[in-house]
Amino acid sequence: MAPSLANVQRRTNADDVFDFLHDRIVSLKLLPGTRISEVEIARQFGVSRQPVREAFIRLANIDLLLVRPQRATEIRRFSSEKIKRSRFIRMAVECEILRRACRNATSLHHRRLNRDLESQSRAIRNRDVKRFHALDYDFHRHLCDAGDSAYMFSTIAENKALVDRLCVLSLAEPAAMDELYDDHRRIVDELENRDEASLIAAITEHLSRLDSVIAGIRKSHADFFED
Amino acid sequence: MAPSLANVQRRTNADDVFDFLHDRIVSLKLLPGTRISEVEIARQFGVSRQPVREAFIRLANIDLLLVRPQRATEIRRFSSEKIKRSRFIRMAVECEILRRACRNATSLHHRRLNRDLESQSRAIRNRDVKRFHALDYDFHRHLCDAGDSAYMFSTIAENKALVDRLCVLSLAEPAAMDELYDDHRRIVDELENRDEASLIAAITEHLSRLDSVIAGIRKSHADFFED
DNA sequence: TTGTGTATACTTGTATACTAGTATTGCACA
DNA sequence: TGTGCAATACTAGTATACAAGTATACACAA
Structure with missing residues (x-):
């Protein structure tokens, strides 16, 4: 059954970046301690830093990324x-x-x-x-x-x-x-x-x-x- | 004992906005269903939309806000x-x-x-x-x-x-x-x-x-x- | 050869502007 | 007076540029 249009959530660039990074982190293709940056990922996706920044924030909130000011972001280590x-x-x-x-x-x-x-x-x-x-x-x-x-x-x-x-x-x-x-x-x-x-x-x-x-x-x- | 400088996390505008909104939502000063917008909060704090946007994303991730494209953001109702x-x-x-x-x-x-x-x-x-x-x-x-x-x-x-x-x-x-x-x-x-x-x-x-x-x-x- | 200081390149945080989708309001017509 | 449509005002998503802090590399001196 087709979902109601009102309930369909629109996919954003941030969603795409989030899903991509989430999958790579969880499958350990990106190992704990690895460093990535907003600019690098933005370039890779052909988008601006903003949607990448949003994806980084969401990943940080579920403890998959460690984001600190003016330092390269890190894939979080296991706790x-x-x-x-x-x-x-x-x-x-x-x-x-x-x-x-x-x-x-x-x-x-x-x-x-x-x-x-x-x-x-x-x-x-x-x-x-x-x-x-x-x-x-x-x-x-x-x-x-x-x-x-x-x-x-x-x-x-x-x-x-x-x-x-x-x-x-x-x-x-x-x-x-x-x-x-x-x-x-x-x-x-x-x-x-x-x-x-x-x-x-x-x-x-x-x-x-x-x-x-x-x-x-x-x-x-x-x-x-x-x- | 003063914490090591290396471990002190710098507070950002986003942190301030997050803490403020979090407190108001949790204490029900902002009731479920209430609508707020990035522009409105940015004006209130005297900052740009970006740190407000980050705070909104963080609050959405812990199910306190409902953010949808091109619609006013809502304080989430209880589930x-x-x-x-x-x-x-x-x-x-x-x-x-x-x-x-x-x-x-x-x-x-x-x-x-x-x-x-x-x-x-x-x-x-x-x-x-x-x-x-x-x-x-x-x-x-x-x-x-x-x-x-x-x-x-x-x-x-x-x-x-x-x-x-x-x-x-x-x-x-x-x-x-x-x-x-x-x-x-x-x-x-x-x-x-x-x-x-x-x-x-x-x-x-x-x-x-x-x-x-x-x-x-x-x-x-x-x-x-x-x- | 080693240590220190400085310059440069890197990063994230934030400001501003533009785009596109949605909601609301007002006006016109039946 | 009610309904429908169009215009406007609202919203978040995204692009770009600037600021500020941190890391790295290189040069010079001991």
């Missing part, structure tokens, strides 16, 4: 404290969602989650990392649905994306797809059993897998971190 | 979904903090929390709402400390502030100071008893008090809300 906080939020929110799912999930939710596992299994057999990654997001979205908290998926996704960006550094899935699948399988099983204590233990263990990965990245890429 | 999400995060995070506090809190933490309660009691006797409000923040910060999660206080404060802004509309403490004090008393008691189930029930009830207040505000000030 250990911000990662820690993000991990805490992810854990706390997802645990609460699963507590609710434990009480409220219906057979429809269970069926859908089981279908998710089948899709994941196929992606593993096909060694399709990208597909598995997308299915991972779907799975957690469906867990939000099962916990009657669909509106919380944006929080989960946002915090997950922050760590996903970090994991690009190790150029490997933070845990083998098999491990993740096993965790997901266990979560679905405990949910079906309506065993809250085991469910919480399962999701906690699942999310904790990344702790050692992040610690390892912090050691091997110390210069990408603020201190 | 029910955003409030819901914020409440969820607040609940999930604070419950997790208290679970940790239940395990880790020391007698030093307990002493400090009891001192907090004494200060709150004094503020109540003095009918000092403002003081009590500040002590409320202190109390929750000390709970974070007790849960070995000091770094999470910023998340608590941020989500709390969002709802505090809403409560300005009812021009009354969302729950009488007495009620809040009783809740805080109960939380400290259950923490000292290391009774996790009762502690979680206490904090959940404490945080849920605002649900009916928010629902009431939504009815009496429907035009301040997005639909």
Whole structure:
């Protein structure tokens, strides 16, 4: 269905620059510490400094750029404290969602989650990392649905994306797809059993897998971190 | 101790405009739906449109302004979904903090929390709402400390502030100071008893008090809300 | 060869002007 | 008196130029 014209937001040059830089920063094509300038990007896009300046401001507001007067702007380094906080939020929110799912999930939710596992299994057999990654997001979205908290998926996704960006550094899935699948399988099983204590233990263990990965990245890429 | 000059961030005109507008929006001196323009604010501050434009962009990024091309900028209305999400995060995070506090809190933490309660009691006797409000923040910060999660206080404060802004509309403490004090008393008691189930029930009830207040505000000030 | 000082090139912050889209107001006609 | 259209005034987006602070490079002296 075509959106109402009144609701269509017009794209601006600033939007284009923002999306371009955001993608490059998040995919680590622009590494933390790299310096860029308004003039350089303006030239690259064939626009004036103003829309570039707006994009820089927006990226600075989400902690992706460090803009200081009269100095070259820098791609921000990772903040250990911000990662820690993000991990805490992810854990706390997802645990609460699963507590609710434990009480409220219906057979429809269970069926859908089981279908998710089948899709994941196929992606593993096909060694399709990208597909598995997308299915991972779907799975957690469906867990939000099962916990009657669909509106919380944006929080989960946002915090997950922050760590996903970090994991690009190790150029490997933070845990083998098999491990993740096993965790997901266990979560679905405990949910079906309506065993809250085991469910919480399962999701906690699942999310904790990344702790050692992040610690390892912090050691091997110390210069990408603020201190 | 004077901060290192290298670390002092220079204040810009944009910073001044941002702080001014932020304060007025958050304290509801500028009501949701009100229209402002870059030119108008620039004139008021005796600056050009550019620093005002930067402040507008920053405020838009934290959902306080709605900026659309060629239309007057609006103070954003409250988003029910955003409030819901914020409440969820607040609940999930604070419950997790208290679970940790239940395990880790020391007698030093307990002493400090009891001192907090004494200060709150004094503020109540003095009918000092403002003081009590500040002590409320202190109390929750000390709970974070007790849960070995000091770094999470910023998340608590941020989500709390969002709802505090809403409560300005009812021009009354969302729950009488007495009620809040009783809740805080109960939380400290259950923490000292290391009774996790009762502690979680206490904090959940404490945080849920605002649900009916928010629902009431939504009815009496429907035009301040997005639909 | 090293250290210091100065000049230049770099950067962002801000001012001003122009463009294009949207809203409001006023006038004319039925 | 009501409606429709056109004109005007309003708005944000963008371009360009200037100012001021910072970094780098080069030259000179010890």
